[in-house]
Amino acid sequence: MATSFVIGDKFRGRVTDLLRQSGSSVPRELREELEAILKKQDPATLSFGTTRKLKKYLQDKGHPFYLHELLEDSSVHLPEVVKPPRNPELVARLEKIKTKLANEEYNRITRNVNTQEIHRNGALGDFGRQVRSVKAAVVTVFNFLVTVVATFACSYMGSQYLFTETTARVIAAVIAASVVGLAELYVLVRTMEGDLGKP
Template identity: 35%
Template sequence: MEGIESRQPEILFTKTIKYFVKDVLAFNDINKTTRDELEPYLFDKNEKKTIPFRLVKIIHQKLNETGNKKIYLHTIVEDSDLHLSSVIFPPRNPELEARIQKLKAQQANREYREMTKNVDRMAQDTPLNFQKDIKEVNRQLVSVFNFLVTVGGAFVFGYKATEYATGPNAFALQMMVGLVFGTVVFFADLWFLVRYGTQ
Protein backbone atom coordinates (compact mmCIF):
# COMPACT_ATOMS: atom_id res chain seq x y z
CA MET A 1 0.00 0.00 0.00
CA GLU A 2 3.03 2.22 -0.19
CA GLY A 3 1.98 3.70 -3.54
CA ILE A 4 -1.40 4.73 -2.15
CA GLU A 5 -0.12 6.35 1.04
CA SER A 6 2.71 8.27 -0.67
CA ARG A 7 0.39 9.84 -3.25
CA GLN A 8 -0.18 13.55 -2.54
CA PRO A 9 -3.67 15.05 -2.83
CA GLU A 10 -4.05 17.31 -5.86
CA ILE A 11 -6.62 19.90 -6.92
CA LEU A 12 -7.54 21.26 -10.32
CA PHE A 13 -5.33 24.13 -11.47
CA THR A 14 -7.56 27.14 -12.24
CA LYS A 15 -7.06 30.74 -13.38
CA THR A 16 -7.55 31.92 -9.79
CA ILE A 17 -4.72 29.73 -8.56
CA LYS A 18 -2.59 30.85 -11.51
CA TYR A 19 -3.21 34.48 -10.51
CA PHE A 20 -2.01 33.80 -6.95
CA VAL A 21 1.01 31.83 -8.24
CA LYS A 22 2.00 34.91 -10.25
CA ASP A 23 1.71 37.06 -7.11
CA VAL A 24 3.89 34.70 -5.06
CA LEU A 25 6.57 34.49 -7.77
CA ALA A 26 6.79 38.30 -7.72
CA PHE A 27 8.09 38.17 -4.14
CA ASN A 28 11.88 38.31 -3.75
CA ASP A 29 12.16 36.37 -0.49
CA ILE A 30 10.76 33.10 -1.90
CA ASN A 31 13.25 30.22 -1.72
CA LYS A 32 14.65 28.57 -4.86
CA THR A 33 12.97 25.19 -4.31
CA THR A 34 9.49 26.71 -4.07
CA ARG A 35 10.19 28.98 -7.08
CA ASP A 36 11.35 25.98 -9.14
CA GLU A 37 8.15 24.11 -8.23
CA LEU A 38 5.79 27.03 -9.00
CA GLU A 39 7.35 28.42 -12.21
CA PRO A 40 6.25 25.52 -14.45
CA TYR A 41 2.62 26.30 -13.53
CA LEU A 42 3.01 29.89 -14.73
CA PHE A 43 5.08 29.39 -17.88
CA ASP A 44 4.13 25.89 -19.02
CA LYS A 45 2.66 25.95 -22.51
CA ASN A 46 0.83 22.66 -21.98
CA GLU A 47 -1.30 24.21 -19.20
CA LYS A 48 -0.90 21.86 -16.27
CA LYS A 49 -4.28 20.56 -15.14
CA THR A 50 -3.59 19.79 -11.46
CA ILE A 51 -1.46 21.17 -8.66
CA PRO A 52 -0.48 19.44 -5.39
CA PHE A 53 -2.41 20.80 -2.43
CA ARG A 54 0.92 21.15 -0.60
CA LEU A 55 1.91 23.90 -3.07
CA VAL A 56 -1.45 25.64 -2.62
CA LYS A 57 -0.80 25.75 1.13
CA ILE A 58 2.66 27.23 0.47
CA ILE A 59 1.08 29.88 -1.79
CA HIS A 60 -1.43 30.71 0.94
CA GLN A 61 1.30 30.94 3.58
CA LYS A 62 3.58 33.18 1.44
CA LEU A 63 0.71 35.53 0.50
CA ASN A 64 -0.20 36.03 4.17
CA GLU A 65 3.42 36.45 5.26
CA THR A 66 4.37 39.16 2.76
CA GLY A 67 1.08 40.64 1.59
CA ASN A 68 -0.80 43.58 3.13
CA LYS A 69 -4.19 41.92 2.93
CA LYS A 70 -5.12 38.60 4.60
CA ILE A 71 -6.00 35.93 2.03
CA TYR A 72 -8.06 32.92 3.09
CA LEU A 73 -7.36 29.46 1.70
CA HIS A 74 -10.90 29.00 0.44
CA THR A 75 -10.48 32.14 -1.70
CA ILE A 76 -7.60 30.51 -3.57
CA VAL A 77 -9.40 27.20 -4.18
CA GLU A 78 -12.99 28.43 -4.51
CA ASP A 79 -13.46 27.50 -8.19
CA SER A 80 -11.22 24.42 -8.01
CA ASP A 81 -12.05 20.84 -7.14
CA LEU A 82 -10.31 17.81 -5.71
CA HIS A 83 -8.62 15.73 -8.38
CA LEU A 84 -9.01 12.00 -7.74
CA SER A 85 -6.41 10.13 -9.72
CA SER A 86 -6.82 6.41 -10.29
CA VAL A 87 -4.92 4.20 -7.89
CA ILE A 88 -2.69 1.53 -9.39
CA PHE A 89 -2.60 -1.53 -7.17
CA PRO A 90 0.41 -3.84 -7.29
CA PRO A 91 -0.26 -7.16 -9.05
CA ARG A 92 -1.20 -10.09 -6.85
CA ASN A 93 1.11 -12.98 -6.22
CA PRO A 94 0.21 -15.70 -8.82
CA GLU A 95 0.32 -18.47 -6.18
CA LEU A 96 -2.04 -16.52 -3.94
CA GLU A 97 -4.39 -15.83 -6.86
CA ALA A 98 -4.44 -19.52 -7.83
CA ARG A 99 -5.18 -20.53 -4.23
CA ILE A 100 -7.99 -17.98 -3.96
CA GLN A 101 -9.57 -19.25 -7.20
CA LYS A 102 -9.31 -22.86 -5.95
CA LEU A 103 -10.97 -21.96 -2.62
CA LYS A 104 -13.73 -20.04 -4.44
CA ALA A 105 -14.42 -23.07 -6.66
CA GLN A 106 -14.56 -25.39 -3.63
CA GLN A 107 -16.94 -23.04 -1.82
CA ALA A 108 -19.17 -22.78 -4.91
CA ASN A 109 -19.28 -26.60 -5.21
CA ARG A 110 -20.17 -26.94 -1.50
CA GLU A 111 -22.99 -24.41 -1.84
CA TYR A 112 -24.28 -26.13 -4.99
CA ARG A 113 -24.31 -29.56 -3.30
CA GLU A 114 -26.08 -28.05 -0.28
CA MET A 115 -28.76 -26.49 -2.50
CA THR A 116 -29.35 -29.61 -4.61
CA LYS A 117 -29.11 -32.34 -1.96
CA ASN A 118 -32.94 -32.63 -1.74
CA VAL A 119 -33.49 -32.29 -5.49
CA ASP A 120 -31.42 -35.20 -6.75
CA ARG A 121 -33.38 -38.16 -5.41
CA MET A 122 -31.58 -40.62 -7.69
CA ALA A 123 -28.31 -39.94 -5.85
CA GLN A 124 -29.95 -40.67 -2.51
CA ASP A 125 -32.02 -43.73 -3.51
CA THR A 126 -29.17 -46.18 -3.34
CA PRO A 127 -29.90 -49.94 -3.10
CA LEU A 128 -29.25 -49.79 0.66
CA ASN A 129 -31.88 -47.07 1.17
CA PHE A 130 -34.33 -48.98 -1.04
CA GLN A 131 -33.85 -52.14 1.01
CA LYS A 132 -34.37 -50.16 4.20
CA ASP A 133 -37.67 -48.80 2.84
CA ILE A 134 -38.84 -52.29 1.87
CA LYS A 135 -38.01 -53.61 5.35
CA GLU A 136 -39.90 -50.71 6.96
CA VAL A 137 -43.01 -51.37 4.83
CA ASN A 138 -42.83 -55.11 5.63
CA ARG A 139 -42.53 -54.40 9.35
CA GLN A 140 -45.59 -52.11 9.23
CA LEU A 141 -47.63 -54.67 7.24
CA VAL A 142 -46.75 -57.38 9.78
CA SER A 143 -47.79 -55.05 12.63
CA VAL A 144 -51.17 -54.33 10.99
CA PHE A 145 -51.75 -58.04 10.24
CA ASN A 146 -50.83 -58.96 13.81
CA PHE A 147 -53.18 -56.22 15.08
CA LEU A 148 -56.13 -57.54 13.04
CA VAL A 149 -55.48 -61.21 13.97
CA THR A 150 -55.20 -60.34 17.68
CA VAL A 151 -58.45 -58.32 17.75
CA GLY A 152 -60.25 -60.96 15.66
CA GLY A 153 -58.93 -63.74 17.91
CA ALA A 154 -60.11 -61.93 21.03
CA PHE A 155 -63.60 -61.49 19.51
CA VAL A 156 -63.78 -65.19 18.52
CA PHE A 157 -62.53 -66.21 21.97
CA GLY A 158 -65.25 -64.14 23.72
CA TYR A 159 -67.93 -65.38 21.29
CA LYS A 160 -67.03 -69.07 21.57
CA ALA A 161 -66.38 -68.96 25.34
CA THR A 162 -69.89 -67.59 25.90
CA GLU A 163 -71.34 -70.22 23.57
CA TYR A 164 -69.66 -73.04 25.50
CA ALA A 165 -70.70 -71.50 28.84
CA THR A 166 -74.40 -70.74 28.07
CA GLY A 167 -75.25 -72.83 25.05
CA PRO A 168 -75.88 -72.00 21.38
CA ASN A 169 -79.13 -70.08 21.89
CA ALA A 170 -77.65 -66.91 23.49
CA PHE A 171 -76.57 -65.15 20.27
CA ALA A 172 -76.95 -61.57 21.62
CA LEU A 173 -74.89 -62.40 24.73
CA GLN A 174 -72.23 -64.09 22.59
CA MET A 175 -71.94 -61.00 20.32
CA MET A 176 -71.79 -58.66 23.31
CA VAL A 177 -69.03 -60.59 25.10
CA GLY A 178 -67.10 -61.04 21.82
CA LEU A 179 -67.29 -57.28 21.14
CA VAL A 180 -66.17 -56.46 24.70
CA PHE A 181 -63.17 -58.78 24.42
CA GLY A 182 -62.36 -57.48 20.92
CA THR A 183 -62.65 -53.82 22.06
CA VAL A 184 -60.40 -54.35 25.10
CA VAL A 185 -57.73 -56.08 22.99
CA PHE A 186 -58.16 -53.46 20.23
CA PHE A 187 -57.35 -50.56 22.60
CA ALA A 188 -54.55 -52.49 24.31
CA ASP A 189 -52.97 -53.38 20.94
CA LEU A 190 -53.46 -49.83 19.68
CA TRP A 191 -51.64 -48.48 22.73
CA PHE A 192 -48.69 -50.82 22.09
CA LEU A 193 -48.64 -49.84 18.39
CA VAL A 194 -48.60 -46.13 19.20
CA ARG A 195 -46.04 -46.54 21.98
CA TYR A 196 -43.57 -48.91 20.33
CA GLY A 197 -44.58 -49.06 16.67
CA THR A 198 -42.93 -45.71 15.77
CA GLN A 199 -39.48 -46.72 17.09
Protein backbone atom coordinates in the same frame (compact mmCIF):
# COMPACT_ATOMS: atom_id res chain seq x y z
CA MET B 1 -3.93 9.92 -1.47
CA ALA B 2 -4.21 13.51 -2.62
CA THR B 3 -0.96 15.52 -2.73
CA SER B 4 -1.89 18.40 -5.04
CA PHE B 5 -4.58 20.69 -6.48
CA VAL B 6 -5.70 20.98 -10.10
CA ILE B 7 -5.60 24.75 -10.58
CA GLY B 8 -8.35 26.78 -12.25
CA ASP B 9 -8.41 29.99 -14.28
CA LYS B 10 -8.94 32.21 -11.23
CA PHE B 11 -5.71 30.88 -9.68
CA ARG B 12 -3.81 31.45 -12.93
CA GLY B 13 -5.04 35.04 -13.25
CA ARG B 14 -4.42 36.08 -9.66
CA VAL B 15 -1.01 34.43 -9.37
CA THR B 16 0.06 36.00 -12.68
CA ASP B 17 -1.00 39.43 -11.33
CA LEU B 18 0.76 38.70 -8.03
CA LEU B 19 4.02 37.82 -9.78
CA ARG B 20 3.86 41.01 -11.92
CA GLN B 21 3.00 43.32 -9.02
CA SER B 22 5.28 41.87 -6.38
CA GLY B 23 8.28 41.69 -8.63
CA SER B 24 11.37 40.53 -6.80
CA SER B 25 9.72 40.31 -3.36
CA VAL B 26 8.51 36.77 -4.14
CA PRO B 27 11.21 34.26 -3.09
CA ARG B 28 13.10 32.91 -6.06
CA GLU B 29 12.26 29.26 -5.36
CA LEU B 30 8.53 29.99 -4.99
CA ARG B 31 8.58 32.21 -8.12
CA GLU B 32 10.19 29.44 -10.19
CA GLU B 33 7.69 26.86 -8.97
CA LEU B 34 4.71 29.12 -9.68
CA GLU B 35 5.99 30.07 -13.13
CA ALA B 36 6.54 26.40 -13.99
CA ILE B 37 2.96 25.63 -12.92
CA LEU B 38 1.52 28.54 -14.94
CA LYS B 39 3.39 27.41 -18.07
CA LYS B 40 1.84 23.92 -17.90
CA GLN B 41 -1.21 23.21 -20.02
CA ASP B 42 -4.41 21.94 -18.39
CA PRO B 43 -4.54 20.08 -16.13
CA ALA B 44 -1.79 21.88 -14.21
CA THR B 45 -1.24 20.73 -10.63
CA LEU B 46 -0.10 22.69 -7.60
CA SER B 47 1.59 20.58 -4.91
CA PHE B 48 0.63 20.97 -1.26
CA GLY B 49 4.21 22.01 -0.47
CA THR B 50 4.09 24.90 -2.95
CA THR B 51 0.63 25.82 -1.61
CA ARG B 52 2.04 26.09 1.93
CA LYS B 53 4.89 28.31 0.72
CA LEU B 54 2.44 30.57 -1.15
CA LYS B 55 0.16 30.79 1.87
CA LYS B 56 3.08 31.71 4.15
CA TYR B 57 4.24 34.35 1.66
CA LEU B 58 0.76 35.90 1.43
CA GLN B 59 0.44 35.99 5.24
CA ASP B 60 3.90 37.49 5.72
CA LYS B 61 3.34 40.23 3.12
CA GLY B 62 -0.23 40.99 4.28
CA HIS B 63 -1.81 40.67 0.81
CA PRO B 64 -5.52 41.55 0.61
CA PHE B 65 -6.62 38.14 -0.71
CA TYR B 66 -6.27 34.71 0.86
CA LEU B 67 -5.33 31.27 -0.34
CA HIS B 68 -8.88 29.92 -0.29
CA GLU B 69 -9.86 32.71 -2.67
CA LEU B 70 -7.08 31.65 -5.05
CA LEU B 71 -8.26 28.03 -4.98
CA GLU B 72 -12.01 28.72 -5.40
CA ASP B 73 -12.27 27.12 -8.84
CA SER B 74 -9.49 24.59 -8.23
CA SER B 75 -10.03 21.00 -7.19
CA VAL B 76 -8.11 18.38 -5.28
CA HIS B 77 -6.10 16.16 -7.58
CA LEU B 78 -6.75 12.51 -6.80
CA PRO B 79 -4.26 10.35 -8.66
CA GLU B 80 -5.47 7.03 -10.02
CA VAL B 81 -4.85 4.17 -7.67
CA VAL B 82 -2.69 1.63 -9.42
CA LYS B 83 -3.41 -1.80 -8.05
CA PRO B 84 -0.31 -3.90 -7.70
CA PRO B 85 -0.39 -7.17 -9.63
CA ARG B 86 -1.61 -10.08 -7.55
CA ASN B 87 0.89 -12.67 -6.47
CA PRO B 88 0.16 -15.93 -8.39
CA GLU B 89 1.09 -18.04 -5.36
CA LEU B 90 -1.36 -16.10 -3.21
CA VAL B 91 -4.12 -16.49 -5.83
CA ALA B 92 -3.47 -20.25 -5.98
CA ARG B 93 -3.61 -20.53 -2.18
CA LEU B 94 -6.84 -18.52 -2.04
CA GLU B 95 -8.44 -20.76 -4.67
CA LYS B 96 -7.35 -23.84 -2.72
CA ILE B 97 -8.83 -22.42 0.50
CA LYS B 98 -12.11 -21.53 -1.28
CA THR B 99 -12.35 -25.07 -2.66
CA LYS B 100 -11.66 -26.56 0.76
CA LEU B 101 -14.31 -24.37 2.43
CA ALA B 102 -16.86 -25.25 -0.28
CA ASN B 103 -16.17 -28.98 0.23
CA GLU B 104 -16.52 -28.65 4.00
CA GLU B 105 -19.84 -26.80 3.56
CA TYR B 106 -21.08 -29.49 1.15
CA ASN B 107 -20.07 -32.27 3.55
CA ARG B 108 -21.79 -30.48 6.45
CA ILE B 109 -25.01 -30.16 4.46
CA THR B 110 -25.01 -33.77 3.22
CA ARG B 111 -23.72 -35.56 6.33
CA ASN B 112 -27.17 -37.08 7.06
CA VAL B 113 -27.54 -38.53 3.56
CA ASN B 114 -26.55 -42.20 3.21
CA THR B 115 -26.15 -42.91 -0.50
CA GLN B 116 -25.54 -46.65 0.00
CA GLU B 117 -28.88 -47.07 1.71
CA ILE B 118 -30.67 -45.15 -1.05
CA HIS B 119 -29.10 -47.29 -3.80
CA ARG B 120 -29.52 -50.56 -1.92
CA ASN B 121 -33.20 -50.19 -1.16
CA GLY B 122 -34.37 -47.83 -3.86
CA ALA B 123 -38.06 -47.38 -4.62
CA LEU B 124 -38.86 -51.10 -4.67
CA GLY B 125 -37.33 -51.63 -1.21
CA ASP B 126 -39.53 -48.88 0.20
CA PHE B 127 -42.57 -50.33 -1.54
CA GLY B 128 -41.87 -53.81 -0.13
CA ARG B 129 -41.48 -52.42 3.38
CA GLN B 130 -44.79 -50.56 3.07
CA VAL B 131 -46.57 -53.66 1.76
CA ARG B 132 -45.28 -55.72 4.72
CA SER B 133 -46.46 -53.02 7.13
CA VAL B 134 -49.96 -52.93 5.56
CA LYS B 135 -50.08 -56.74 5.53
CA ALA B 136 -49.23 -56.90 9.25
CA ALA B 137 -51.96 -54.33 10.02
CA VAL B 138 -54.58 -56.24 7.98
CA VAL B 139 -53.66 -59.54 9.66
CA THR B 140 -53.89 -57.91 13.10
CA VAL B 141 -57.37 -56.45 12.40
CA PHE B 142 -58.57 -59.74 10.88
CA ASN B 143 -57.27 -61.67 13.91
CA PHE B 144 -59.05 -59.21 16.24
CA LEU B 145 -62.38 -59.59 14.38
CA VAL B 146 -62.12 -63.40 14.23
CA THR B 147 -61.38 -63.58 17.96
CA VAL B 148 -64.33 -61.32 18.90
CA VAL B 149 -66.76 -63.13 16.57
CA ALA B 150 -65.58 -66.57 17.77
CA THR B 151 -65.94 -65.48 21.39
CA PHE B 152 -69.46 -64.21 20.69
CA ALA B 153 -70.40 -67.48 18.95
CA CYS B 154 -68.93 -69.69 21.69
CA SER B 155 -70.58 -67.62 24.45
CA TYR B 156 -73.93 -67.67 22.64
CA MET B 157 -73.78 -71.44 22.11
CA GLY B 158 -72.46 -72.17 25.60
CA SER B 159 -74.99 -69.95 27.38
CA GLN B 160 -77.90 -72.16 26.23
CA TYR B 161 -77.16 -74.42 29.19
CA LEU B 162 -77.59 -71.47 31.58
CA PHE B 163 -80.32 -69.36 29.96
CA THR B 164 -83.43 -70.42 28.14
CA GLU B 165 -84.32 -67.03 26.75
CA THR B 166 -82.56 -65.75 23.60
CA THR B 167 -82.20 -62.22 24.96
CA ALA B 168 -80.21 -63.34 27.96
CA ARG B 169 -78.02 -65.54 25.76
CA VAL B 170 -77.27 -62.58 23.42
CA ILE B 171 -76.45 -60.26 26.32
CA ALA B 172 -74.09 -62.87 27.84
CA ALA B 173 -72.40 -63.38 24.43
CA VAL B 174 -71.99 -59.58 23.93
CA ILE B 175 -70.46 -59.19 27.41
CA ALA B 176 -68.01 -62.06 26.80
CA ALA B 177 -67.09 -60.75 23.33
CA SER B 178 -66.56 -57.22 24.76
CA VAL B 179 -64.25 -58.49 27.51
CA VAL B 180 -62.20 -60.54 25.04
CA GLY B 181 -62.16 -57.61 22.56
CA LEU B 182 -60.88 -55.21 25.24
CA ALA B 183 -58.20 -57.72 26.24
CA GLU B 184 -57.14 -58.07 22.59
CA LEU B 185 -57.00 -54.29 22.20
CA TYR B 186 -54.85 -53.98 25.33
CA VAL B 187 -52.40 -56.58 24.05
CA LEU B 188 -52.39 -54.94 20.59
CA VAL B 189 -51.66 -51.48 22.00
CA ARG B 190 -48.84 -52.80 24.20
CA THR B 191 -47.32 -54.59 21.21
CA MET B 192 -47.52 -51.45 19.05
CA GLU B 193 -45.91 -49.36 21.82
CA GLY B 194 -43.09 -51.89 21.98
CA ASP B 195 -42.61 -51.72 18.19
CA LEU B 196 -42.63 -47.94 18.19
CA GLY B 197 -40.17 -47.79 21.06
CA LYS B 198 -37.57 -49.76 19.14
CA PRO B 199 -34.74 -47.67 17.64
